[in-house]
Amino acid sequence: MLAESSRLSVMNFLNEAANQYPNAISFASGRPAESYFSLERWLTAISAFQEHAAMSAGHTLLQAGRRIAQYGPTAGVINALIARQLRIDERIECEAEQIIVTAGCQEALSLAVPALCRAPGEVMLARNPTYIGMTGAADFAGVEIVPVEVRTGETWEQALGRIAAELRRTGKTPRGFYLTPDFDNPTGTVLTEAERRSIVAGCAEHRIVVLEDNPYGMFRFEGDAPPRMAALDDVGCVIYLATYSKTLCPAVRVGAAVVPKRLFGSAAASERLRAELSERKSFVTVNTSQVTQALVGGVLLTEGCTLAGLVQAPRSHYRRNRDALLDALDGAFGGREDIAWNRPEGGFFLRLSLPFEFGRQETAECAREQGVIVMPMTFFSLDSTRRHEVRLAFSNAEPAEIEAGVQRLARYVEQTSPRAR
Template sequence: MSEIIDVKTQQPASSRLQVMNFLNEIAEKYPRAISFASGRPAERFFDLQSSGEHISHFIQHFAETNRLGVDAAFNRLAQYGRTNGIINSLISRQIANDEKIDCNADQVIVTAGCQEAMDLCLTTLCPDPKDVVLARTPTYIGITGVADLNGIPLVPFECTRPEEFVTELRAATVRAENQGLRPRALYLIPDFDNPTGASLPRETREEIIEFCAAKEIVVLEDNPYGLFRFEEAPIPTMFTLDRRGCVIYLGTYSKTICPALRVGYAILPERLFGKKDRSILLMDQLSQAKSFGTVNTSQLAQAIVGGVLLKENFSLAKIVSRTTQFYRTNRDTLIAALGREFGSNGRKLQWNIPAGGFFLTVTLPFEFTDKEAEICARDYEVLVMPLAFFSLNDSKHRGVRLAFSNTTSEFISEGISRFRRFVNDHQPIPA
C-alpha cells in the first residue's frame, strides 16, 4: 500500500526536484545522444515570424472592444494589465469550439503557462499543512514540483486499469483522512497522460466526478494534449461532464501555438460544488495570489495568442491538424521500430499504443534508474526517461517513457536500434 509522501520531511521530494537538472546535464554531456526524453512540441510548426501580424490583428479588436484609438490601444497593451487577463472571452470561444466547453469570460484566469495555473490552484486550495493533493502515480513532474516547492503533501495511488480508478482513489482518500489529513484536490491528465500516454474512458471520468463532488475534492483537469488525437472518438472533457461544480480545467497554448509565449489558463466552474459565491471567492483568491506573484500575464504574449484565435475564427483545429498528423506518423514509426527491434528476439518488452499525445511507456525486464539512463546516453548514445522519475513511491523502476513529439522518423528508428543494443547487453541471465 502506498504511503503518504510528506514533502517537508521525506527524501523523495528533493529527489524529484533534481530530475530536470539531471536530464539537462546528461543532454549537455552527451550531445550526440538521440533523445526520447523531452516532451516538447515539434519546432518545425512554430510561426514566430507572424507574431507582428497577430499583434496587429488583436490590437484592432482590442481598440474596437474598448472604444480606443489604435495608439491608445498599443499604449494600454504595453502597460501593466488586468490580472486575470485580456483574452478571456477569446479563450472561452475557442474552447467552446474545440472542446465543447461552455463557460463565460469571468470563469477564466489567464496565467503564465499552465505551470502558474497549477501553482495558483494548489497553493490556494491547500493553505493548511493538513491539506493534501491526490495524484495517480506515475504523474507529471510539473505538479509534483509545485507541491514539493510549496510544502504541500502528495497522496499517491496506483491504478493499472480504469475500472479500478475510483476504488484506489477512495482508498487513498481514506488513508489520508485516517492520518488526519484533508484531501483538497485531485490532479489528472485524462487525455494522453504524461508520462503514460493513457486516457480515461468516459465512465471512469463520470465516476471520479461523483466521488470528488461528494467529498468536496476539486479535480484539476490538465489537458495540454487533448487536441492531438490520432484515432478513436473524442471523449468529453471532465469539465464538460461535470454537473456538480468540482472540476477546474487547466489549459495551455504552449503545445498548440508556441511554448515561449507562456500563456495558459484555468477555468473555474460557474458554481463550485453547486454554489456561485464559492466560485467567485475562489476566483478572487486566485486573482489576488497572481497579482502578488506575476502581476499579470504578458499582454504582448496574450496579444499574439489573441490574434491567432481571431485569425482562426476561434478554433485551433486547422493549426493542430498538421502537427497531429506529424505526431501520429512519429508514433507509428516508434511502434514499428519497437516491434522490429524487440518483437521477435524471445525477450519481448511491453509497451502501450496511445491514441494521441506525445508519449508512450515501455516496461523492461530489469530496473532502469538514473544510473542506467546515464549509461544508456554515454555508451549507447540514446537518452530515455526512467519512469521512476515520475513515480511518487518506489514503483515503476522497470519502465521508461519515450517521447516522440519533437524528433524525426530517422532518429526514432536509429534511436530504438541503439536502445535495443542497450537492453540486450543488460538483460538478466535466465537461471
C-alpha cells in the same frame, strides 16, 4: 515518495546527460516540434488583437496599443476569446468570467495547489506516475501529494472513497486531484468516459477539486475523444487547465485556469476561489504578459477561435513519429514477452516496460555506451514503483532518428537483460 531534492534535480540530471553526450539521440524531452512554429506570422496577429481591442473599447489603435504595453488586469484580457475557443475545440461550456489567464499551465498549477491546500494536513491527490511539474509545484508549496491507485475490481469512485477515508484516519484531508485524462504525461494513456464520470462522482462526494490538465488533447491521431471532464462536471468540481504551449508554442507562456461556475453548487465559493487565485497571481506575475496574450488573442481571432486548422500539420507529424516509434519497437522487441509498450492514440509520449530496473545509473550508462537518452519512469513516480519502466517522447524527432534510437536502446537492453547475463 522521491525525495524533494531528487525530484527537483531530475531536469538538471537530464540536461547534463544531453550536454555530456551531444550526439546521443534523445527520447527524453517532450518538446513540441519547432518546424511548426510560425513566429513571424503569429507576431503580426498582435495587430489583429489590437484592432479588436480598439473596436471593443471605442479606442484608437494607438490607445489600444498603449494599453497592451501597460500593466493589465490580473485575470487577463483574452478571456472571452479563450472561452470561445474552449467551447468550440473542447466542447466545454464556459464564460470569460470563469477564466484566469496564466503564464502557462505551470503557473496555474503553482497557484491552484496552495489555494486548495491552505491548512496543515490538506493534501493533493494525483495519478501515479504523474507530471513532474505538478510534483514540483506541490513540493514548492510544501503540500503533500498522495498517489491514487485503483485496485483490481475497484472503480475510481471507490478508490477515491477508500483513500479519502485512509487519509482522514491520519488527520489528513484530500482537497485536490491532479490528472491529465488525455494522453497523459508520462504514460500516454487516456481515461475512458466511464472512468471520468466515476472520478467526478468520487470527487463530488468527498469535495475534492479536480485539476484537469489538458495540453495534448488536440493531438488525437485516431479514435473518438471522450468528453473533457469539465464538460461532464455537473457538480462544479473541475478546474480545467488550458495551455497554448503545445498548440502554438511554449514561448507565449499563455495558459488558463477555468474555475467552475458554481464550486460544489456555490457561486460564492467559486468567486472566492477565483479571487484567491487572482490575488496569488497578482503577487507572482502581476498579470500574464499582455504582449503574448495579444499574440494568442490575435491568432484566435484570425482562426475563428478554433485551433483545429493550426494543429493539423503538427498532429500529422506527431502521428508519423508515433508510427515510426511503434514500428521500431516492433522490429526491435516484437515477440519478447518480457518487454511491453502501449499504443498511444495521440499526444507526445509512450510507456515502455523493461525486464530490469532502469534508473539514473542505467540512463547514464545507456547514454554513454549506446548514445540514446530515455526518461526513467521513477522520475515521475510518487512512490518506489515503476522501476522497470521508461517514458519515450516521440514529439521532437525525425523518423530516422527514432528508428536509430530504438536500435541503440535495443542494444543496451540486450546487454543488460537478465537473460543476457
